[in-house]
Amino acid sequence: MSAWEKRPMKYVYVILLGACLNGSMPTGSALAQFGGFGAPGAGTGGAGGGLANQFGGIVIDPEGILRDAPLKPMQASQAKRLRQQFAEERLSAELIVETPLRVFSLRNLEADLLRLTSAGEPIPAELLLLGGIHRLEYVLFDAERNDILIAGPAEGFAPAMEGGRLVGLTSGRPPLLLEDLLVALRANAQGQTWLGCSIDPTEENTARLQRYIQANSTPVTPQVAGERYRQMGLVLGNQVVTVWGVPANSHFALTLVHADYRMKRIALGTEPSGVRQVRSHLALLAAQGNSLQRWWFAPCYQPLETNTDHTLFRITGPRAQLLSQEEIADTEGRRSDAAYTRRSTEKFAELFTEHFEALCDVSPEFAALQNLYDMALLAELIQQRRVAAGITWKPSLLLDETRLPLTTYPVPKFVPSAATHRKGARGVMVGLIGGVRIDSRAVANRIEVTSRLQREQFGVSDRGRVWWNAAALR
Template sequence: MESRSTRLFHLLLATFAVGLLVAPAAAQTNNNNNFQQSGVYVDAQGVLRMQQASDPTGQLMRQRVQAAKATLAPELTKPSELRMISLNRLEAALAKATEENNTIPEEMKNLAGLTQLKYVFFYPESGDIVIAGPAEGFVSDLTGRAVGTTSGKAILSLDDMIVALRAYAPGTKGVNFVGVSIDPTKEGLKNYQEYLRSVGTDLAKINVATLVPGMQQALGKQDVTVTGISPKTNFAKTLVEADYRMKLIGIGLERPPVRIPSYTEKSRGGSKNALQRWFFTPNYECVKLSEDGLAMELVGEGVKLIGENEMVTRDGGRVQSGGEDPASRMFTMAFTKAYPELAKRSPVYAQMRNQIDMLIAAAYIQEYDLYGQAHWNLGVFNDESRYPVEVYNAPNQVETAVNAVWKGNRLVTPIGGGVSIKPKYALLPEQMIEDENGALEKERAEIKVPELAPGQWWWD
């Protein structure tokens, strides 16, 4: 049975996420575009760090939007309910630009302003593989992220689309899993356990001022693992950022722009060896496929947060404990429910959703042999020497972000997790959504590929 002193212990929360080298109070953020915009970068040592830009009145972004509208072609600035992009024609245009050493147009880099990948259509008569979705004008925000000039939503990136297509390139089996994991070292967990024991259980003797720094020092840096794609891509960096910032929200170190009760708010404490883990996964019941296999629609928001428990042993090992505690379950459910609104106001979450959609679309293109039917081998899209996308420092280590909250009477220790995406799983027959009355097939048939000018690759 636990002693009274142990039961009167305090709640400590640590997140195994990307580096945050500021005190917990300074980590409070608000992602309202009119005040502060957040992002990350990876330094030369491979440590991922936060960056923030303030715009108290919103004037800087208004100026950027005005400048973008003045320089973009009028047809790009006009919002479109459905904009079509022929991937093969885009690749041909990109190949020509690289051969001629031309600057890659911004409309290419930003996929003509698509804010969502909603459909994939194939047209056997012309060989066009088409992605389609809503679109609008685009501008870089204060952290360098492309967002819509009308809605502020994240814009799809050509580089990200290429990463997804390479993961399911023609002539390959395609990857089974894409994800990131940010994990403490065994040595760090062991040091952490020893540090907690050295702190003791006498609340009157605990020095709160040194508690958080002591926890951070004991844990040290954590390892970042990227699976299925190159860690040197914007795609990987975005997945890590979304995972990291979700955990900051969970432990109360980032204030999201929508109401999501944090884990710290709901927790009543737990085992002092508990390791809470939270994972982003797709909502796999998201694919509608036409009977002829020539059209695919992605339905719903497509992202959910799940949780699981682990236990930390005295030597720093980790073992599954099963289940999910009530506070963790409330947090993951609230986060999933709020995800659509959060993605509208915090672009990194929309970026991650778009990346998941791209992976599922790419898996569909490969699975249904659209490459073979189109007689297309990805060309320059699959040639890193001609169009490099692996241009970032790879995140390989992260600092520990720690929050210490007096609450309850038990000790809850590190939080970890990651992002887990299995795109092919969404294409399994049991996951498919029925195309009632052939509506999707009819929609593809109604959207014809028009007579396009030489070099043209998109249309409304």
């Protein structure tokens, strides 16, 4: 029985969703089948060839409106076979090896990039995917080598069955990306340590929605109620995508909005979370009055462990947490914080945060968001610690947008609103507001000195290598 069928509109529960998703990528058309950054520089993201075409994502129309693109179904066994084939054909046998700790040299990375770009040669996979490292765990300022080393678990990678994003063959986590590192380094060099995105309705359309709800509050049949729900999404119209601190046409930006989109879809109940303990916000609903829900991602790290001379850092923690706040809107569509936040809104954020690591295990878009937080943190650590650690080398080509331009992607500008409801629930609640906020400086300033970290455990290789495998630091 519809909520409208037996009670007036004020007792209807509705969530309206604005959503956006990153362009169907094996990370930039599998980074142009590992010829990424154009050849060698600028390029345009989009659907790649070969295996990449087997995976869906979204489309962005000429007006910048994001819409879902259908996924082609594929048997798990077939997907596994194709992923293995992809890795064996495109990656070296050494790169495919799964290891608990791979070390990657930023100085040698830049040297190799300079050589390749000067010769007009494509950038190989091992550089585009930072050696296949899929989680940043250590940063070492190595004065002896005059280098900055990063390290973490690594493995071979191939496009995932869903969405086409490159993921580890065993872990399913997306690897760290050179293009995300470049965005983070360049943003930090320009003083941008506050990065993020948001998807918001316009004040005009929010006011229109308020008026529509007030004018359509009479009890009706289930069929009419369903039409009203659909109409509410149309009334709210396209929502505006805003990205700050990073280029809106970058992979970094698309990953931000993808994670926000996925979170809202889970809250709405239109997609399962993949984690039993994380239910939709609809499932947590309790009867109360009208408001808007706002959930957003914020940093969540344990204090950075460091040695006594502050040259080696260990990074732990889930990287991100979900925060919540109720909002209200006046008749002009202006939003403000409500005096309270209902328990169901808080509970969804708490469950999401508590099980975020598990969500990352099943959702590559959340694991990719973790990587963005880490790339921003790495850039801030370099800014704060490089000189004090005795490192005279500093990034040059990595910061040069002219000599090393980024692959570009269609810019998401608008997202259509959608509506759903839970039968029998009370109160009009519009779940529209969200986003991602990255504050790397605050994270970098929280440190804890420990005697457990020793640089010798990195198993430093010859000075010319970009990456090598080492024993795990435990």
